[in-house]
Amino acid sequence: MKEKTKQPWPTKDVMNQIYDLKLWGGEAFDFYSGNGSHNPKIVAPYLDSVISLLQFHQNSLTVCDLGCGDFNIGKHFTPYCTQYIAVDIVKSLIARNKTRFKEDNLTFKCLDIVETKLPKADCIILRQVLQHLSNSEIKKIIKKLNSYKYIILTEHLPVGDFIPNKNIIAGQGIRLKHNSGVDLTAPPFNLIFKEEKTLQTYHLKHNKGRIVTKLYQPF
């Protein structure tokens, strides 16, 4: 008999299910992107560091938020940029965000950032998105990042030494349980940047890793 190979679900279906079944928590919420998007101790220092950067540019940047989630984070940035384009793969979430958050400089789009052309902008925000995706999906996304001036990348990483970029299938979980995390400068991605700077690090309690935000400038 022919052996069955495990086929991963399409990422769109996976993300839809995560929100439908509240796999990232938030029973009381209609959509919930996880503790990392709502815990004030995690969110506040992240917001401060990104807002400082946007203010340093005199609020003149156009920003594209890839995997904007429930927009509990992105909603704070619109006053500090000229245009804000927020993208997510979950159609019902984007429909909800469109009715809930209205600003003259804010646009929501339902896009799969792996498979489609990305909107034009000066700056990309990618917060706790790549950590949920497979290496082949990450490869397709990063090919498109070269045309941006700034990339603000946030990843949940183990504390101390870890094996970068162990492959996973896209889902609710991340590489942390395999003592791994996403590092775009390590194999198999091997990206080289003109500048790389850590903007903010948050250490979670009970050895649950750290959430690291870096600013990258492509060549």
Ligand SMILES: C[S@@+](CC[C@H](N)C(=O)[O-])C[C@H]1O[C@@H](n2cnc3c(N)ncnc32)[C@H](O)[C@@H]1O
């Ligand atoms: C953990 S949430 C983070 C949300 C937000 N960035 C934040 O920090 O609050 C990850 C988000 O990425 C979105 N996402 C995952 N894969 C995607 C893809 N291929 N295209 C667009 N969005 C995607 C998910 O639907 C989800 O809303």
